[in-house]
Amino acid sequence: MSRAPAPVSRALVVERPGEHRLTRGATPEPGPGEVRVRVAAAGICMSDRELYDGRRDPGYVRYPVVPGHEWAGTVEAAGEGVDPALVGRKTVAEGFRACGTCERCRHGETSLCGGGYAETGFTEPGAFADHLLVPARLLYPLDDDADLRAAALLEPAAVVAAAVRAGAPRPGERIAVVGAGTLGLLAVQLLAASSPGELVAVDPRASSGERAVEYGATRWVGPSGAEELGGRFDLVVETAGAPPTAAASCRLARRGGRVVLTGMFTPGAEGIDPVHLSLSQLSVRSVFGAPSSAWSEAVRAFGLGLIDPAGLITHEFPLEEFAEAIALVGAADEATGKVLLRPDKS
Template sequence: MSGGLALVVDGPDTFELVPHLPRPPAHGEALVRVHAVGICGSDREIVRGTRPAGYVQYPVIPGHEWSGTVAAVGAEVPVDLVGRKVVGEGFRNCQRCDRCRGGETSLCTAGYEETGFTQPGAMATTLTLPARLLHVLDSDADLTAATLMEPAACAAAAALCAGVRPGERVAVVGTGTLGLLTAQLLAATSPAALLAVGRHPQHAGRAFAFGATEFRLAENLSDQGEFDVVVEAAGAPDSAAAAATLLRRGGRLVLIGIPAAGAIGLDPTDLVVRQLQVRTVFGAPPAAWTHAVRAFSTGILDSRPLITHRMPLTDFAIAMKLLDSGDPAVGKVLLFPDSAEL
């Protein structure tokens, strides 16, 4: 297998394309030929140097949203995995601590290790990782669409935390990739209403396409106390507090990811008096990945409309400028390490 290129971030605002040498899989590992890799907000944090301390280790090859095909396996890994289409979990959990044994691998007490942040990621021709982290896709799966299975798994984790029952009123704050994938999964639970809250009027159409029954701009949240469940997936400084105002007494709030710097906190008095339940999601445990992959395989989850740009890995700098533009028409940008895959 030819080496190709890898994108290495040496430090804040310092990155370069370098020759990539595939690392042969060791015991229990698999070598994956990367089909495509997505850029998300946390990748931009790595490049800009705004990723929270302890959650990145420079130099690093970014890329935690990816899809690919297994090219080789190490000892004690089934040989029939070779040639299979796969996606993979990012957290390099220890599998030994109480949290891991309980299935809460994103809470591993051995310390934070994640593909694309502290371990080499998928912005390279190949990725070598523990085979136990792989999730096998159907042979006819669309690998380009499957590139978004990582945010889909986080959305699935939020959906599982929310525990929506048919007929409940649901709202999702945020109409980016994470918010819309969450809305799509929650729409499958037959809610009585599914509100999408966004910051751009242009996002209304895609919100409806992903299952929303209503769309409101974030600045127009005048109604309070209507919803049984609200999932906050925007990450803006004021979005968590705004999401809480949408809940009825005793409602359930799920917060996804790390909020922006200077975020407005939730009012503890309001939480107690209205008896609000709050859950959070950081990454996705195996159960959420399984849920997302099943939804993808059955057609419930369709990420293709979110992909607006496809570029070779060599256009990384152009892709970053595109994402930094703030253009609401820019959705998910995918990079292809092998331009022949475009």
């Protein structure tokens, strides 16, 4: 009697900067406390491009690695000690593998875990694969009718939710969002729900600025127009990570205003003027990743329809076309929004 062939699971492995291969192996089995997720969609962001190009800080990546920290899928199997009712549920999950026991974790600041950096898609196998193993404690089950393509953007939405929490917007305030890429457009949607008196998007690209208006901004301006608005805003949320945008965001804020930086800056970025910072008495916060509380808020906002990530997706590729997909990210093409890998469509 012939035996049925073992199920095969594919994974996109970046062996070292600039080198990748598509592997095929046995479908992974979840260990105690883990679930196996069938990946429906995984987003590619600039962090993944930096990983592929070898420009990510060595302390925040471990080669060889399966990238993919923005994803959504369906629980396919549960390991020992995991509620079997999770099987069949659509889900996303936190990327940081926080220890849960250090001082910062016990304060609820899981993105500041002192137990050592570990993150899905950077130091742990990620979602550029058919299947993903993840601790069940990190899951956020979604509604049965959730759009998994859109849900793949809940990781950047959680980062934005962390920024909005840090900025603490109040109804009627003047707010600026610097950058109208994926993070910026998600920020516009969440901030629009806070009933601002004015919500201005700052971006040099007309197509991105116009999209921000569609998502709730009262208007958009380019960098030159932003200079004329210096000192106007109660809250400025920076999302671009471009060399001048941290300093420019501080100049946009009114005296006593608040600035939240979410962009990932590279060495050589323009520094914030300490004299301006001191005399203006600004409150400046930064965001790297998202704590559990921000994930909860992002998933809730998604379920309520307060954010619509699906409209940000412009390109979708199977795993076999990863090279074409990664080339689009960071290529400065205005027609390129969010790029997805779709293992389930290969």
